[in-house]
Amino acid sequence: MVIDRIRPAVQNDGGDIELIEVTQDGVVRIRMHGACVGCPSSNMTLRLGIEQNLKTYVPEVTGVEAIEES
Numbered sequence: 001m002v003i004d005r006i007r008p009a010v011q012n013d014g015g016d017i018e019l020i021e022v023t024q025d026g027v028v029r030i031r032m033h034g035a036c037v038g039c040p041s042s043n044m045t046l047r048l049g050i051e052q053n054l055k056t057y058v059p060e061v062t063g064v065e066a067i068e069e070s
Helices: 002-012 042-057
Strands: 015-022 027-034 063-066
Touching: 002 015, 002 042, 015 042, 027 042, 042 063
Parallel strands: 027 063
Antiparallel strands: 015 027
């Protein structure tokens, strides 16, 4: 799974990511954990790290959204 390729980089910074769902229109929804929650750089990580990697390996991905913990 592509998320497993990205996860070590996120974990190196004290965070983690969890795949929640992939919508029919190709949006990947993830939940960020640990140091990623509330981190000012988490949006940059989401767009430049996670989204770009997913789009590279899975061209059907149209975007990535972070789901807040409830």
